[in-house]
Amino acid sequence: MLILALAALTLIALDSFTPWLHPAHVWLEPLAQPFRWASTLPLRWREWNDQSLESRAVIIANNNKLKTEILVYKAQLQRMAELSAENLQLKSLLNGAELIKNNVIVADLVGISSDPFRHIITINRGTSDNISEGLAVIDGEGLMGQVVEVFENHSRVLLITDSSHALPVYNLRNNVRGIIEGSGDFQRLRLRHVSPTQDIQVGDTLLSSGLGQRFPSGYPVGTVSMIDRDPGQAFIEVSITPAAKVDRSLHLLVVFSSVEALDNYPQTAPAPAPAPAPAPAPEKLDPNHASEQ
Secondary structure, eight states: OHHHHHHHHHHHHHHHHOSTTHHHHHHHHHHHHHHHHHHTHHHHHHHHHHHHSOOHHHHHHHHHHHHHHHHHHHHHHHHHHHHHHHHHHHHHHTTOOEEEEEEEEEEEEEEEOSOTTOOEEEESOOGGGTOOTTOEEEOSSSEEEEEEEEOSSOEEEEETTSTTOEEEEEETTTOOEEEEEEEEETTEEEEEEEOTTSOOOTTOEEEEOOGGGSSOTTOEEEEEEEEEOOTTSSSEEEEEEESSOTTTOOEEEEEEEEEEEOTTSOSSOOOOOOOTTTSOOOOOOOHHHHHHO
16 A cells, blocks of 8 residues: 555656656546546436426426527627627728637537546537637636647636636726636635725626637626625725536537638738839939929
């Protein structure tokens, strides 16, 4: 047992402080996939059980509600199409050169971290799907996290609730910027370094600001749920409830941010005005003609 314990500690130290064991990680990852899939069986069983035990009346009511929401979203999309066209025209008039568009790819949760202190999940998308480190991951409600490690057929995602994660946000009500960090609790985030004089209220919605170019802007991050004002502290304690179902969502979206040039705007910088030197030598003017001018 002592020999095995020393061998385990040696492997842990090598894995933590050197890259020597990375090839072994890559080789063992496919073997570990069935165990990660098995770890999600309780969540899948709960989801299947909830769906199977619903009464017919509840299913019909939910169906009618979804139909109504679809109609509302279609109406909003029609308005968004009009605003997008208007925005495109305004950017063209203002010599805007680029328009950012976000594309997404559907991913399924296939594994969760066995470490209770690390909020990391595994999704079934990897380099074969053009996934790269740093891409944002969302669910149907809001921002979930970002890709931190990519393999051929799967990737690992660091959730926004992890204690080592932070991201820039802004308040939808007054556009005040801030930094949200994870607390290690799936149901709670923290807003860092909030001054006692800052305008913040319970119920304020916080969105990703896009600063740092890690996360796309405008995605819901959370809602202010509690404000603790201690006169003896330099900053107030602000608790945030995540918008995403961080510990429940099984179907996710990976967000790709691509920059495309406007169709009616040149993709390269405008050519400078011709310099006098390369221009053809001017013809000598007749003095009489010059005096007339």
